[in-house]
Amino acid sequence: MQNFNTNQRKAVEFKGKHLLVLAGAGTGKTKTIIGRATYLIEQGVDAEKIQILTFTKRAANEIVERVKSSLSSSASRNLRGSTFHSWCSQLITKFPNLFGASTFTVIDPDDQAGIMKMICGENVTEYKAIRIKPQQLIDIYSFARNTKKSLTDALRLKVYKGKSDKETDEEILQIKPSIAILLKAYQAKKMQARYLDYDDLLLVIANRLRKDPEAKKILSAHYDHILIDEMQDTNPLQWDLIEPFIAIANLFCVGDDAQSIYSFRGADFKNVHLFTERVPDSEVQVLDKNYRSTQSVLNISNWLLETSPIVYNKNLVSAREQGDKPELVNVESQWEEANFISERILANYTEGNKTFSDHLVLSRSQYYTKPLQAVFIQRKIPYVTYGGRKFMESAHIKDVVSLLRVVNNPYDEIAWMRFLTFWDGIGEIRAAKFVRAIIDCQDSEECAQKLPTIIGGQDGAKIGTLFNNILETKGDVRAAVSNTYEAMSLNLAYKYRKDWEEKRKADFPVLEILAGNYASLGEFITEGILENSKQINGTPVLESSKLTTDEHKDHVIISTVHSAKGLEADTCFVLNVSPKVYPSARNLDNIDEIEEDRRVLYVALTRAKNELIITRDTSSINAFHNRRSNSEAAQQDTPDQGSSYFLENLPMDMVIQKNVDKIRKRGHDIKVPNEIDLSMGMDFS
DNA sequence: CCCCCGTGCATTTTT
DNA sequence: TGCACGGGGG
Numbered sequence: 205m206q207n208f209n210t211n212q213r214k215a216v217e218f219k220g221k222h223l224l225v226l227a228g229a230g231t232g233k234t235k236t237i238i239g240r241a242t243y244l245i246e247q248g249v250d251a252e253k254i255q256i257l258t259f260t261k262r263a264a265n266e267i268v269e270r271v272k273s274s275l276s277s278s279a280s281r282n283l284r285g286s287t288f289h290s291w292c293s294q295l296i297t298k299f300p301n302l303f304g305a306s307t308f309t310v311i312d313p314d315d316q317a318g319i320m321k322m323i324c325g326e327n328v329t330e331y332k333a334i335r336i337k338p339q340q341l342i343d344i345y346s347f348a349r350n351t352k353k354s355l356t357d358a359l360r361l362k363v364y365k366g367k368s369d370k371e372t373d374e375e376i377l378q379i380k381p382s383i384a385i386l387l388k389a390y391q392a393k394k395m396q397a398r399y400l401d402y403d404d405l406l407l408v409i410a411n412r413l414r415k416d417p418e419a420k421k422i423l424s425a426h427y428d429h430i431l432i433d434e435m436q437d438t439n440p441l442q443w444d445l446i447e448p449f450i451a452i453a454n455l456f457c458v459g460d461d462a463q464s465i466y467s468f469r470g471a472d473f474k475n476v477h478l479f480t481e482r483v484p485d486s487e488v489q490v491l492d493k494n495y496r497s498t499q500s501v502l503n504i505s506n507w508l509l510e511t512s513p514i515v516y517n518k519n520l521v522s523a524r525e526q527g528d529k530p531e532l533v534n535v536e537s538q539w540e541e542a543n544f545i546s547e548r549i550l551a552n553y554t555e556g557n558k559t560f561s562d563h564l565v566l567s568r569s570q571y572y573t574k575p576l577q578a579v580f581i582q583r584k585i586p587y588v589t590y591g592g593r594k595f596m597e598s599a600h601i602k603d604v605v606s607l608l609r610v611v612n613n614p615y616d617e618i619a620w621m622r623f624l625t626f627w628d629g630i631g632e633i634r635a636a637k638f639v640r641a642i643i644d645c646q647d648s649e650e651c652a653q654k655l656p657t658i659i660g661g662q663d664g665a666k667i668g669t670l671f672n673n674i675l676e677t678k679g680d681v682r683a684a685v686s687n688t689y690e691a692m693s694l695n696l697a698y699k700y701r702k703d704w705e706e707k708r709k710a711d712f713p714v715l716e717i718l719a720g721n722y723a724s725l726g727e728f729i730t731e732g733i734l735e736n737s738k739q740i741n742g743t744p745v746l747e748s749s750k751l752t753t754d755e756h757k758d759h760v761i762i763s764t765v766h767s768a769k770g771l772e773a774d775t776c777f778v779l780n781v782s783p784k785v786y787p788s789a790r791n792l793d794n795i796d797e798i799e800e801d802r803r804v805l806y807v808a809l810t811r812a813k814n815e816l817i818i819t820r821d822t823s824s825i826n827a828f829h830n831r832r833s834n835s836e837a838a839q840q841d842t843p844d845q846g847s848s849y850f851l852e853n854l855p856m857d858m859v860i861q862k863n864v865d866k867i868r869k870r871g872h873d874i875k876v877p878n879e880i881d882l883s884m885g886m887d888f889s
Numbered sequence: 890c891c892c893c894c895g896t897g898c899a900t901t902t903t904t
Numbered sequence: 905t906g907c908a909c910g911g912g913g914g
Contacts, residue, residue, distance in 0.1 A: 259904070289904050313904085402904050468902065569901045571905095599906090631892045734904070766902045788901065804902075 212236050215489040216243050222455040222486035224435070224479040228520050229505070229810035230496030233458050234267065234770055237431055240456055241271045244429055245279050253428040256285035259437055259466075261735065262590070263770055267433070288442055290734045292405040295423075297727060302412065302419050308398045309613045310730045312597060316342045316401050318618055323389045330382035336363065345387050349403045350439045350470030355380060355387075365794050396643075397615045406441050413448040424452030434769060435459030435479075439470035450483055462509060462516045465766060465804050467796065494520045496772050498527020501816045504858050505809045508850060512802055513795075520810075530809075530816035532851075532859040534825065538572075538780075541819050542579040544864045545777050548817070549585060549760060552775060560586055560758045564773035566765050566808045568785055573762050576779070580760070581741065587760040589739045590767040596732045600700055600708045601715060605729065607688050611674045612725040614651045615643055626695065627663060648675055681728050682720040689716070765808045776812035781805065782821040783828035783849040792848055805850055818859070820851070828852075 208216055212232050215225045216239040227233040237256070245251050258264040264285035272280045286294065293310060311319070320338035324331040336344075340363070348358035356376055364372045394401065400408065412419045430449050432438070436459040438446070449455060461473045480486050494502060499522040509516045535541040545565060552558040567573045573589065580587045595601065603626050609619035617639055624635035641658045645651040652675055656668035670691050677683045689696075689712050697704050722728035740759065763771065786805050791797035809816060828849055 261904095287904065405904090465902075469904080571900055574905095629892075633891060764902065785901095790901080800902095 208232075208236075208239060209493060211489060211491050211493075212239065215491070216240050218456070218487070218489070220485065220487055222450065222483050223457070224476065224483075224486060224488045225456070225458040225491060226476070226488060227458055227460055227491040228494065228518050229460060229463060229807070230494040230520070230772070231491040232495060233460070233491070234263075234433070236491065237433055237456070237458050238267055238270045238274070241267070241283065241431060242274050242280075245271070245275060245283070249428060251280045251283040253426065254283060254431065255291065255427050255429070256283070256431045256433070257288055257291060258285065258433040259287060259769075260767070261287055261290070263433055266770075287734065288445065289402055289405050290731065292409045292445070293400075293730050293734065295409055296400075296405070297730070299422070302422060307613055307615075307726075308400050308730075309609055309616050309619070309726075310405065310733050311394075311399045311401050311618065312733050313342070313402075314597060314602075315399075315618050319393055319399075320386075320390055323386055323393060327386055327389060330385045333382045334379045336379070336383070341383065341386060341390075344383070345390065346401075346403055347470055349407065350441045351472070352440045352444075355384060359383070366796075393617075397617050398613050399616070399618075403441065406445055410441065410444040410448075414444065420448055420452060423448075427453045429454045429456065432457040434463075436461050436464040436473045436476050437466040437471045438475045439466075439472055440475075441470070443472075443475050447482075455483065455486075460518075462518050462803060463769065463807050465769075465800055465807060467800050492521070494522050495524070496813055497522055497810065497816075498524050498814055500527045500529050500858075501809065501812050501814075504530055504816070504854070505806055507855070507858060508802060508806050508809065511850075511853065512799060514799055527814055530812075530818060530859050532854075532861045533817060533819045534822045534861070534863045535819055536822050536864065538575045538821075539579070540864050541779065541821075542576040544819070545576065545817075546579050546583045546585060548777075549775075550583065558774060560760045562774035563760045563777070564768070564771060564775070564811055565760065565762045565777045565779060566768055566811065567762070567779045568765060568788070568804065570764055572780060576762065580762075585760055586741060586757060587762050588741075589762045590764070595711070595714075596735060598708070598711070600696055601711060603696060603699075604685070604688050604692060604712070604715065605732070607670070607674055607692070608684060608725055609729055610651075611648060611671065611678055611684070612729055614645060614648050617643065624659075624667075626692070626699075627667070628695070630659075630663065678725050681722050681725055682716055684725060685716050685719040765804050768811055769807060772811050772813055774813050775815040775817070776808075777817045777819065778805070778808045779819055780821060781818045781851060782824040784824060786850045787848065798848075802850060818851075822863070 209232075212235070215223060215236050218240075225233070225236060227236065241254055241256060244254055256264060256267055258267065264287060268283055268285040271283055284291075296308070317339050320342050324338050324341075344355075344358050344362050347353070347362055348355055351358070353361070359376050359380065360366060360368065360372065364376070393399075394404070413423070427449065430446070430453050432446065432455065435457040446455065457476075457479065459473075459476045461476050464471060464473045464476075480488060497505075497520075502520045502522050506519050509518055533544065535544060549560065549563050552563070553560060565573070565576065567576075570589075577587065577589070596605065602622060606619040606622040606626070609616045610623055613619075620639045620642060621632070621635050624630050624638055625632060630638075638658050642651060642655070645654060652668065652672045655671055656664040658664065659667055670688075673691075674684050674688055677687055693712075697709070700708050718732070719728055722731065761771065761773065787798045787801035791801055809818075
């Protein structure tokens, strides 16, 4: 058993009913939740009656694996850890009668946007009356449901940045009816096609538990302990899901309000602040001793929170030594930044006795890491990225899965459209016509029978036979995938000829093996959609699968800050901490969003154990300073200028500032690829 | 009328 | 990297 400090032990061995663990960054949050699960099992609690809930599959898997390895007995064999979403989908499948959804298909954000686009196309008058794109409509809809806010409030917050002047009110009033029509049409389409989107998964369970004491009773027999990680990221909808369990199970929630970075999807740290008020028989345990980072790393992190108008009362104190000051490195371009980081990692690796996996690179956005990945590939630095496009979301996989989806749920219009337009000569117009006829069928059998006539000709015969073939093999998911691929592979190879051999072809054996893990088509489709992926050296790999031998190799981790919660590394690079990024230029008019960006940076800084290296772009720093001094000269009534760049007033004795330029001049050969001086010595002045 | 393909463009953060 | 748009071809 691990060593716990006094407070950690109090949490792990808590004897009361419900506990909230308020744990700052690096204070042993994960360790405590693992310790708690281990302790409960050791105390004789049936592992099956413990449910661990997290926000990412990665976190869930890690916790479960570590509990299992810390126990010698097999008592932990049935311990379950899932994301909120996959837990709910499992419950729906496990109790089909309880939640009334026997045939359904979980749709991903791409599908949601696709459906909304269709809806907007069918309701042109309403769509034209608003200046909101389908994707944003989906965001508004999701936000409203996750936060349980009215459409008016959701619109105000999402579209009008929370403004409440008369003009805004009128505009909202004006567009609201049209939006309501579009959203209702979207809901009707979901119902008709038996779709559940991500939010529906939670809503189905939460609503049922709320309304039906019987459902509560049945679930109470299955769960004694609910352990929730990252409590500060739960939103009101998730609270609705948790709340019924207060009466029927023990809650053990772990969180840190300074690390709340998901308010854009409705997270509300009231769930942390109001915990003891909302939950009877509950207590709070604080963890404040930081074991992860050196004091120098914590100093800058603490400073960042202190400069916030929000009072966090988080002064992290390291249990370790002072350590080296963080480095603040000025770079002139993204390529220079990427080369600098590569050099540094290679130096640490060859001279500094560090492994690649001692390094973590954090970015505000996925997109920004592209040049870095290019340089890593060029320099042969092995890396993994988290987040990004999921395996099941890539186009070629979706093509194959579309047939599985229509066999599983013949009302699945999106999948029908994808499957039909996949074939040469069938475009959107004809496919849509076919779909209208197809969804009149009562079941898959009738569908199989009528397909040839609906489509007609050779296409009809071919597609009908294929559908029938998969319908017959649907009991064997792996065979269904294999047969589907066989039938589609020629067309796939042509459609994706640009990168078929190098990239996409190899995904299908992976898909087949994955399919073999599921007992039914429905489970495969649902769980597969919720499955996370990571990428190894740019190639997507299923995160939870043990398919690759690469799995435990030595890799640098590249991650967005949002995906990096819970991660830590000896050396941590935080990319592009420049004006307009921290905080983001698009958030400047909203104090709440500025403060959320601050917490994003805080999360990033607190990942580092020993070496913290912050990079930033020289030109944007200069632009920021010029703009500042200009506006200060002109008028002095803009007191928030300083706060519009978090590092603006950073005490320089907290860091060591460097310019990559100088490093290069000292003799390091840093190659910047594709940098051609286009001026060619010409001065046009 | 419908389908296909080339070009240009803009890209927060996640289940 | 995906997507919206427009022109050419069937």
